[in-house]
Each structure stands twice: as structure tokens, then as C-alpha cells.
Amino acid sequence: MHTALLAKAPTSPLPLVALDLPRLRKSVDVTAVPAGTVHSYAKDEEIFAEGDRAAFVYKVLSGVVRTSKLLSDGRRQIDAFHLAGDIFGIEADDEHRFCAEAVGDCTIVAYRRNRLATLTAIDPEAATDMTAGMVRSLVRAQNHMLLLGRKSALEKIATFLLDMADRTSGSNILDLPMSRTDIADHLGLTIETVSRSFTQLERQGIIELISARRVILCNKAELKRLNS
Amino acid sequence: MHTALLAKAPTSPLPLVALDLPRLRKSVDVTAVPAGTVHSYAKDEEIFAEGDRAAFVYKVLSGVVRTSKLLSDGRRQIDAFHLAGDIFGIEADDEHRFCAEAVGDCTIVAYRRNRLATLTAIDPEAATDMTAGMVRSLVRAQNHMLLLGRKSALEKIATFLLDMADRTSGSNILDLPMSRTDIADHLGLTIETVSRSFTQLERQGIIELISARRVILCNKAELKRLNS
DNA sequence: CGCTAATTTGATCAGACTCAAGTGAAGTGG
DNA sequence: CCACTTCACTTGAGTCTGATCAAATTAGCG
Numbered sequence: 001m002h003t004a005l006l007a008k009a010p011t012s013p014l015p016l017v018a019l020d021l022p023r024l025r026k027s028v029d030v031t032a033v034p035a036g037t038v039h040s041y042a043k044d045e046e047i048f049a050e051g052d053r054a055a056f057v058y059k060v061l062s063g064v065v066r067t068s069k070l071l072s073d074g075r076r077q078i079d080a081f082h083l084a085g086d087i088f089g090i091e092a093d094d095e096h097r098f099c100a101e102a103v104g105d106c107t108i109v110a111y112r113r114n115r116l117a118t119l120t121a122i123d124p125e126a127a128t129d130m131t132a133g134m135v136r137s138l139v140r141a142q143n144h145m146l147l148l149g150r151k152s153a154l155e156k157i158a159t160f161l162l163d164m165a166d167r168t169s170g171s172n173i174l175d176l177p178m179s180r181t182d183i184a185d186h187l188g189l190t191i192e193t194v195s196r197s198f199t200q201l202e203r204q205g206i207i208e209l210i211s212a213r214r215v216i217l218c219n220k221a222e223l224k225r226l227n228s
Numbered sequence: 229m230h231t232a233l234l235a236k237a238p239t240s241p242l243p244l245v246a247l248d249l250p251r252l253r254k255s256v257d258v259t260a261v262p263a264g265t266v267h268s269y270a271k272d273e274e275i276f277a278e279g280d281r282a283a284f285v286y287k288v289l290s291g292v293v294r295t296s297k298l299l300s301d302g303r304r305q306i307d308a309f310h311l312a313g314d315i316f317g318i319e320a321d322d323e324h325r326f327c328a329e330a331v332g333d334c335t336i337v338a339y340r341r342n343r344l345a346t347l348t349a350i351d352p353e354a355a356t357d358m359t360a361g362m363v364r365s366l367v368r369a370q371n372h373m374l375l376l377g378r379k380s381a382l383e384k385i386a387t388f389l390l391d392m393a394d395r396t397s398g399s400n401i402l403d404l405p406m407s408r409t410d411i412a413d414h415l416g417l418t419i420e421t422v423s424r425s426f427t428q429l430e431r432q433g434i435i436e437l438i439s440a441r442r443v444i445l446c447n448k449a450e451l452k453r454l455n456s
Numbered sequence: 457c458g459c460t461a462a463t464t465t466g467a468t469c470a471g472a473c474t475c476a477a478g479t480g481a482a483g484t485g486g
Numbered sequence: 487c488c489a490c491t492t493c494a495c496t497t498g499a500g501t502c503t504g505a506t507c508a509a510a511t512t513a514g515c516g
Contacts, residue, residue: 069374071456077374092363098370131359135320138362141369142325146297146305148376149416153504180463188377193504195464212463212513228299381472408495421472423496440481440495 036111041102047089050099054091056110060084063106064177068185069098078186080140081178083167087133103178148188151228156187157197158226161207165217174215264337269330275317278327282319284338285361288312291334292405295326296413306414308368309406311395318361331406376416379456384415385425386454389435393445402443 038061041047047058047065058065065082067089079098082088088100147159160183165174176183180191187194198215201207206223208216217223266289269275275286275293286293293310295317307326310316316328375387388411393402404411408419415422426443429435434451436444445451 069370071374071378073456075378075456077377079370079373090363090366092360092367097367131320131362134359134362134366138320138366138369139325141366141373142297142307145307145369145372145376146299148373149305149413150299150303185377190505191463192465192506196504199464228301228303418473419495420474420497424472427496 036109038107038109040107041105043102043104045102047100047102047108048096050096052096052099054089054094054096054113056089056112057087058089058100059109059111060086060088061107061109063108064103065100065106065108066103066178066182066186067098067100076185077188078182079144080137081164081182081186087137090134090137103182153187153189153193153197154200155226155228156189157194157201158206158223160187161215161217162220162223162227165220172217172220173210174217176213176215180212264339266335266337268335269333271330271332273330275328275330275336276324278324280324280327282317282322282324283340284317285315285341286317286328287337287339288314288316289335289337291336292331293328293334293336294331294406294410294414295328297326304413305416306410307372308365309410309414315361318365320362331410381415381417381421381425382428383454383456384417385422385429386451388415389443389445390448390451390455393448400445400448401438402445404441404443408440 036059039047041063048054048056050069060082062084065086065088066078067080067082068076068078070076080088081103089096091097147156151159161174164176165171168174178186180194183189184191184194189197198207198209201223202209204222206217206219206226208218210216264287267275269291276282276284278297288310290312293314293316294306295308295310296304296306298304308316309331317324319325375384379387389402392404393399396402406414408422411417412419412422417425426435426437430437432450434445434447434454436446438444
């Protein structure tokens with residue numbers, strides 16, 4: 001199962017490593033190898049589609065990006081929400097296997113893959129940082145499989161809230177940047193079930209819904225217990 | 229597509245870090261990186277547990293290995309079945325986030341690995357191979373999330389059968405090395421639902437069950453259609 | 457302020473789960 | 487070699503969680 005990328009240069013590192021710009025600047029001539037281009041996207045705008053040629057790797061500067069896959073009849077699975085600093089668009093192949101869209105207005109950096117490949121050869125130490133980013137994705141995906149396959153609706157919501165809180169402020173006031181539809185498609189539920197689960201958690205005094213998108217986590221301990 | 233279900237058989241082995249011994253020997257103290265050791269495991273024997281120190285990377289020589297996660301109350305999610313030639317146990321952290329067990333009697337090679345960071349610094353090419361392995365796990369996990377979150381029982385079984393057939397002989401006669409329980413825990417179902425789905429596919433003439441663990445795929449086209 | 461989209465809530469339905477029993481195959485020991 | 491045990495799988499009946507369909511409410515935005 002050689003990827004096209006690896007087939008071209010089987011012994012050179014994946015072009016995923018050069019996203020740590022501060023360090024890059026230390027070891028590589030910046031003018032010779034431009035860092036990447038910044039782009040802005042409006043809410044729901046497509047960054048790349050499933051099947052697109054994967055010429056870039058991306059990093060979120062601000063806002064939130066969702067990556068998702070579709071079945072032929074339109075059912076959707078959002079595999080991850082990417083917050084500021086997160087890397088997405090990594091592919092083993094030269095083709096994107098999921099699509100990426102802006103959850104709200106956002107800015108991202110696009111790094112050309114083949115160019116980064118050269119960079120990586122020059123600065124192998126940067127590999128560590130890139131690997132760290134990818135490992136986060138992998139750990140998240142693995143935990144998410146357990147959630148999708150084995151958790152109840154309430155447990156899914158509890159896990160989701162704790163995770164989002166953890167990834168943003170870490171505080172008890174949580175601003176959700178995405179719609180109920182997005183949450184549902186991320187957790188393998190319907191929007192109605194998501195809504196009902198929120199309501200149920202609120203009735204139990206575990207959370208408080210200031211508005212639909214703003215939640216206070218009143219009882220994190222109980223959320224963690226639900227988390228199994 | 230590269231879920232655990234859909235991953236192609238490793239016909240073109242990607243050189244993973246510890247597998248490329250000649251190169252490693254060039255840059256790393258040979259005594260510190262000994263060649264892999266072969267181990268045999270009996271059915272259901274544990275290869276490593278969740279939380280164990282991840283000192284090795286493994287490759288299946290014969291038999292099948294399952295990697296899984298557990299919730300506190302015992303619910304289990306099998307993230308992947310690893311067939312001959314597959315690599316498993318790659319962790320960027322120094323701790324296994326999964327447990328690995330022998331599905332049936334099997335033999336594996338264990339390759340001692342250093343911490344990834346150390347490896348990266350010493351041998352960037354080795355780090356590349358490690359990265360490739362992780363990317364494959366990620367892609368596989370992403371496809372499996374779509375299955376777990378959005379497919380029906382019948383679709384899950386169809387996907388599973390096609391993937392297993394693809395990864396083994398590729399022929400229409402398929403020998404399943406794992407129990408119904410394992411299949412259920414991989415697909416986010418119960419054993420009863422797995423069994424009923426098999427029966428339903430058989431009644432529809434899409435498959436034929438020679439025995440519980442031996443299936444003929446009579447109508448792959450229909451299976452693929454179910455696959456969405 | 458009014459329109460549209462998002463969210464919540466309600467009623468009903470269905471797919472998958474649970475509990476329970478039955479069948480069959482594999483292995484054990486007499 | 488055959489009774490016996492055991493384990494894996496299948497099948498059935500009833501239940502329940504979460505989906506679907508439908509409507510009401512709220513929020514956001516021009």
C-alpha cells in the first residue's frame with residue numbers, strides 16, 4: 001500500500017514536518033522556502049473536497065474547521081473539529097479522503113506538501129513537532145471510535161463537552177462554535193437527540209444553557225462520571 | 229478506504245522504523261537496537277495491555293491480532309484486526325493506549341524502539357517510516373468512524389466482509405478468524421445483531437454460510453451497494 | 457421589525473438491544 | 487468410539503434507546 005507520495009521518495013520524511021515555523025526559521029533560509037500562504041474562509045465555505053488532490057497540509061490560525069466524510073445518500077460523519085493551532089489535511093495518499101469546511105469564519109495557513117518535503121530533509125528535527133500534531137489526531141480518532149461504537153447519547157454529549165472545554169479555555173464556560181447538526185454528525189446522533197441530551201443534562205443540573213451555543217459546565221465531576 | 233475493515237492487505241510493506249535494521253545500524257548503536265524477536269501467543273493471550281509501557285513495535289507474522297479499548301464497565305471497542313504483515317503497537321507516547329490480544333494462535337515479531345523523539349533526532353528517515361505507519365492508522369480510523377457513526381447493522385457487516393475478503397485472499401470464499409463477539413465489538417453491535425445480519429444476508433442470497441466462520445460472498449456487487 | 461434558520465419539544469416508530477431458549481460443533485474423558 | 491460437557495452461534499420475544507416525522511419556539515440577521 002505505497003502512497004503515491006512515498007513511492008516518489010520512499011526514504012525521505014513525509015512532508016508534514018515543517019509546520020513549526022519558529023524552529024524552521026532557525027535552521028532554514030526563510031526567503032528560499034516561503035512558509036505557507038494564509039487564507040480566509042467564510043462560514044460553511046469549502047476548503048477542500050473529498051477526492052481533491054492533496055497538495056497542501058493546513059493549520060488553523062483562527063476559527064474552527066470540520067473535516068467530514070459522506071455516504072452516497074448524504075449521511076455525514078464529522079471526524080474532527082480543528083481549533084486554532086490544529087493541523088489537518090494530512091493524507092497518506094495524494095488524494096483527500098475527507099472534505100474540510102469552515103465551521104465559522106476562519107483563517108488557515110496552507111503549506112505545499114512537496115516543498116515541505118525538501119524542507120524536512122534540511123531540518124529533520126522539525127519532524128518531532130509535526131509528529132506530535134499527527135499523534136493528537138490519531139489519539140483523538142481512536143478515542144472517538146470508542147465513543148461512536150460503544151457510548152450512549154448522554155455519554156457522547158458529556159464526552160464532547162468535556163473535550164471541547166479542555167481544548168479551548170479549559171474553564172467552565174464553554175462557547176460552542178458549531179451547530180447542533182455538526183455536533184450530531186460528529187457524535188453519530190441526530191440533532192433532536194443532541195438537543196434532548198443537552199436539555200436532560202440541564203434538568204439534572206449538570207450543565208446550564210445560557211444560549212444554544214453557550215454552556216456552563218456546572219458539574220464537571222458528574223460529566224466525567226458519565227464519560228465512563 | 230482504510231478502516232480496519234477496508235485496509236488493503238500489506239502487499240507492499242512500508243518500511244517502518246524498527247524494521248529497517250540495516251539503516252538503523254548505521255546511525256544508532258547496534259546493541260541498543262537489536263533485531264526483532266519472534267514470539268508465539270495462544271488464542272486470547274495478551275500481547276500488551278492498555279497503559280503498558282510501549283517499548284516495542286510489532287509485526288504480525290501469522291495469525292490475527294486485535295487491538296481494543298475498554299470502558300470502565302467492560303464495554304469494548306476493537307479498533308482493528310491486524311493480519312499477517314500488519315504493523316501494530318505504534319505509539320508516539322511511551323504508553324500503549326490500547327490492549328492487544330491474539331485472536332487465534334499467532335506469531336509476531338517485536339522490535340524494540342526508542343522514544344520517538346530520540347529516534348527522530350538520530351535517524352530522520354526512521355522517523356519517516358514511523359510517521360507513515362501512523363498516517364495509515366489515522367486514515368483507517370477515519371473510515372471506521374464513518375462506519376461506526378453512520379452505517380446500519382447490515383451495512384456494517386457488508387463493509388466488514390468486503391474488507392476482510394480484500395485483505396486476505398481476495399477470493400469469494402472467506403474464512404473469518406474471529407468470533408461473533410469480536411466482530412460485534414469491532415462494528416459497534418451485539419453478537420445477536422451480527423448473527424441476524426449474517427442470516428439475513430444469507431436469506432437474500434448475497435452470502436452463503438458454509439459454517440459459522442466460513443462465508444462465501446455470492447454477490448459482491450450487492451455487498452458493495454450496501455456499502456454505500 | 458419581520459423573516460428565515462436554528463433549536464427545542466412532542467408523538468410515534470423502528471432498529472438494535474436485552475433476555476432467554478434452543479441448536480450445533482468441538483473437545484474431554486470414560 | 488461414544489456419551490457428556492462446554493462453548494459458540496442462532497433464533498425468538500419483548501423492550502428500549504434513539505430515529506423519524508411534525509410542530510412550536512427562539513434566535514439571528516437584514
